[in-house]
Amino acid sequence: MKTRNWILGLLVGAGLIAVLSLAVSAKTNPAPEEKPFYTMFFEYSSATGNIHPVGESPPVTPGLLKYGEWTYRGLCIGCHGPKGDGNGAVWELGEQYIRNEDHRLPRKPRDFTEAVFKIRSTPSGSLPTDLDLFEAISRGLVADHDMPSFKFLPERDRWAVIAYIKSLSERWVEEADYQEEPVEIGQPPMPTEEMILAGKEVYKQMKCAKCHGPKGKGDGPSAPELEDDNGLPIVPRDFTDASQFVGASDPRGIYRTFTTGFDGTPMPSFADFLDEEQRWQLVWYVMSLRTDWDMNKAREMLQAQADTAGGES
Amino acid sequence: MKKHIMHIALATSLILGLWSTQALAYKVIDVSNGGKITGVISFNGTPPANPTLKMTKDVDYCGATISADYYVVNNGKLQNVVVSIENIDAGKPYDKKAIIPFDNKKCMFSPHVTTAVVGQRLGVNNTDPILHNTHLYHGPKKKTMYNIALPLKDRVIKKRMRKPGIVTVQCDAHEWMLGYVYVSKNPYATVTAADGTFTIDGIPPGTYKVKIWHEKLGEVVKEVTVTAGGTTTLDHTFSQ
Numbered sequence: 001m002k003t004r005n006w007i008l009g010l011l012v013g014a015g016l017i018a019v020l021s022l023a024v025s026a027k028t029n030p031a032p033e034e035k036p037f038y039t040m041f042f043e044y045s046s047a048t049g050n051i052h053p054v055g056e057s058p059p060v061t062p063g064l065l066k067y068g069e070w071t072y073r074g075l076c077i078g079c080h081g082p083k084g085d086g087n088g089a090v091w092e093l094g095e096q097y098i099r100n101e102d103h104r105l106p107r108k109p110r111d112f113t114e115a116v117f118k119i120r121s122t123p124s125g126s127l128p129t130d131l132d133l134f135e136a137i138s139r140g141l142v143a144d145h146d147m148p149s150f151k152f153l154p155e156r157d158r159w160a161v162i163a164y165i166k167s168l169s170e171r172w173v174e175e176a177d178y179q180e181e182p183v184e185i186g187q188p189p190m191p192t193e194e195m196i197l198a199g200k201e202v203y204k205q206m207k208c209a210k211c212h213g214p215k216g217k218g219d220g221p222s223a224p225e226l227e228d229d230n231g232l233p234i235v236p237r238d239f240t241d242a243s244q245f246v247g248a249s250d251p252r253g254i255y256r257t258f259t260t261g262f263d264g265t266p267m268p269s270f271a272d273f274l275d276e277e278q279r280w281q282l283v284w285y286v287m288s289l290r291t292d293w294d295m296n297k298a299r300e301m302l303q304a305q306a307d308t309a310g311g312e313s
Numbered sequence: 314m315k316k317h318i319m320h321i322a323l324a325t326s327l328i329l330g331l332w333s334t335q336a337l338a339y340k341v342i343d344v345s346n347g348g349k350i351t352g353v354i355s356f357n358g359t360p361p362a363n364p365t366l367k368m369t370k371d372v373d374y375c376g377a378t379i380s381a382d383y384y385v386v387n388n389g390k391l392q393n394v395v396v397s398i399e400n401i402d403a404g405k406p407y408d409k410k411a412i413i414p415f416d417n418k419k420c421m422f423s424p425h426v427t428t429a430v431v432g433q434r435l436g437v438n439n440t441d442p443i444l445h446n447t448h449l450y451h452g453p454k455k456k457t458m459y460n461i462a463l464p465l466k467d468r469v470i471k472k473r474m475r476k477p478g479i480v481t482v483q484c485d486a487h488e489w490m491l492g493y494v495y496v497s498k499n500p501y502a503t504v505t506a507a508d509g510t511f512t513i514d515g516i517p518p519g520t521y522k523v524k525i526w527h528e529k530l531g532e533v534v535k536e537v538t539v540t541a542g543g544t545t546t547l548d549h550t551f552s553q
Contacts, residue, residue, distance in 0.1 A: 205464060265460075266460070269460060
């Protein structure tokens, strides 16, 4: 029994160190002078592992749940805590940093017992789909989130963790009957100057500048007082730097973000006010605000993506 | 392996079964000779002063300052107090499809406090020509329930109240805005009027626990007996 505890302790320790070093390396690596344009589709970067699942999700069995718990205790517990409420050791350490020095405030790790999720393909107020969770775990959350990418994990492990996470809140059982469907996001249309101009008008009508500022720098009049569900200050995204987008920075990701909103943050859902056409206009306008924006490259990449997708099916 | 799946299926159906009986707890029955609870909620003494809210955004439209509406007391009578019967499983019918109006008006919520029955929808409107976002938080831990942007004037967005409890409403764009929706399990909940009065009718005879809740003064629970066709008086006086 004692040896087992030892091994478990070692495993947890190793996991913690792995997560910490990932977080630290993410912080200490200086940002390159010129940001690569592929931030637009950064989920296709060359690092190992896939963001989107290739195989089917396995059925949830007690074995899978147990395995998910084991993986969670190895890799997630440091930030999300032993109870899954976001009060992990790393967060407590982070809080000390905030008190001691002029450190930018990180976001609190997700509280799985409350199950309010930011990145969802489902309408505001709904639970995310399993696929949403899979992609978030695989992609990681950049900017002030410090959530590393776990795409190096085999798919089955990621599904197992998802099954475990979903066992931590009653919401998953309570709301099973009225879980809402994810919003449908089609292939983005090719960007044009007219579309971007129209998007600028949508940006104005939707009053995005209120928080994100007239030029999308994240400096709107309401920006200074914004808080998240934990009462922590939160800043609106600066659209000029796509490497800091918390959801996905690709066109469909941006479409999803303003359509469903980021629950738990001040970012609301605009689903009831925009039609399909306006949404893509807004997407391309927001895309065009980034400093590395290049319409021709965007068109090329989109075409290449469409060709690949066409070739696969 | 098969056995495991069977167990899970069994456990899931049990849990779901329990949940649905809970969710369907309120039963509509014929209340032909129901009783009534009526009364006045008062405030004893000088009510605490409402803070002056500084409107730091959209000053041109909202104005620079406004007095908060936390304590609305007229001649010692308290408005915006929720009165609700807590333990009633069966009773009068109600309009399940009703849309409960909730407006963003002059950079404040109107009404400040309202009630809805679980399953009913809140109809959130913005009568201001500026961006509001109505951010609904559930329960004492204030976790996001919905967060909807209202960039255009006069477009009612309907959102279902899925869980009973106190829903706090805020606007991230205008941090001084504050409102409440009391989501009840049954249609026996109301809010006191400007003169502090309230009436709850169509109650089957019996003894009930009645909750009296004010956003700043807290809650009290009183036991009330309702007789067939009778009127029971329930008054309460808050003091600081």
